[in-house]
Amino acid sequence: MPHLPGAPAYDAPGYYGDQYDDGGPAVAPAPVGDDAVAYCLQTYGSYDPQSGTYVGDDGYRHPCP
Template identity: 55%
Template sequence: MYSDYGYYDDGPTAVQSSGRDVSYCRRRFKSYDVRSGTYLGRDGKRHRCP
């Protein structure tokens, strides 16, 4: 994905999370994706959780 700042952003990368982190993020964010460890923010971008 091309960024407005003139460089390429590969997007979110896979992260390892503990079971507690995953449970928390799943409860907190409906858009949480376990594989990437991210959720879709109100700004339309994916963010890491926690």
């Protein structure tokens, strides 16, 4: 569909307004100690407490937390 003269482009700054810009995704700090193991067990089905790692979507092991 052609761009209408005088209409803002969909990707123009401010098109959707600043009220939707919350500064990015919210990230909680990783828990420590026994809470960290419980967190990893609940979050990652492939978590291995012995190694402290899980298998990511990329097929590689990653540390948690």
